[in-house]
Amino acid sequence: MILEIVLDTADSQFSWNLSREIVFPNNMRSKGKLMPRQVTIPTSSSPILITPEFQEITEGGYYRMEIDVPKLDKNSYQRTMLDVEEMRVLLKSDSLYELDVIIDVKNGKGIAIDEASAKWHKNMGKIIIRAPLLA
Numbered sequence: 001m002i003l004e005i006v007l008d009t010a011d012s013q014f015s016w017n018l019s020r021e022i023v024f025p026n027n028m029r030s031k032g033k034l035m036p037r038q039v040t041i042p043t044s045s046s047p048i049l050i051t052p053e054f055q056e057i058t059e060g061g062y063y064r065m066e067i068d069v070p071k072l073d074k075n076s077y078q079r080t081m082l083d084v085e086e087m088r089v090l091l092k093s094d095s096l097y098e099l100d101v102i103i104d105v106k107n108g109k110g111i112a113i114d115e116a117s118a119k120w121h122k123n124m125g126k127i128i129i130r131a132p133l134l135a
Contacts, residue, residue, distance in 0.1 A: 049098040052091070056104050063103065063111045063131050065089060070125035071096050082118055084129055086110030091127070109134040 007018050053068040072080065072093060079094035087110040091099040103110060116131035 047095040049092075050096060052097045052099055054099065054101065058104075058106050058133065061133050063105055063129075063133055065103070065129040067091060067099065067127040067129070068125060069093070069097055069120075069127055072120070072122075072125070072127075074122075077120060082127065082129075084111075084113055084116050084118060084131070086113055086134065089129065105133060107133050107135075 055066045057064040076094050081092045083090040087103050089101050111131035118129045120127050
């Protein structure tokens with residue numbers, strides 16, 4: 001059906017008369033000689049990242065998010081990326097955690113990222129983000 005539409009369009013646009021008979025070679029295995037080759041099969045060595053638990057608190061004009069990261073240590077902390085946006089938080093730790101969450105704020109406008117702060121509390125196993133709500 002689609003092929004017919006394409007052929008009709010080409011015929012009318014370019015004043016062609018294309019054949020509607022489609023023929024496939026019946027005994028053609030390949031074009032040219034097949035050469036032996038080596039194939040590398042990937043292993044499942046890529047780590048499975050954990051989506052950490054988190055809590056959101058909005059009160060007194062401030063937003064606070066506590067992200068549970070108990071396996072985070074000094075080495076993995078140095079390879080951790082935290083991105084705080086007005087309505088979103090992204091966390092990616094080298095081979096441990098991955099989080100991409102839309103911030104749930106009651107004002108619907110998000111948080112003031114210029115005044116936001118984040119701190120890793122190693123002894124609690126948490127990253128705590130705090131920011132004022134946008135007015």
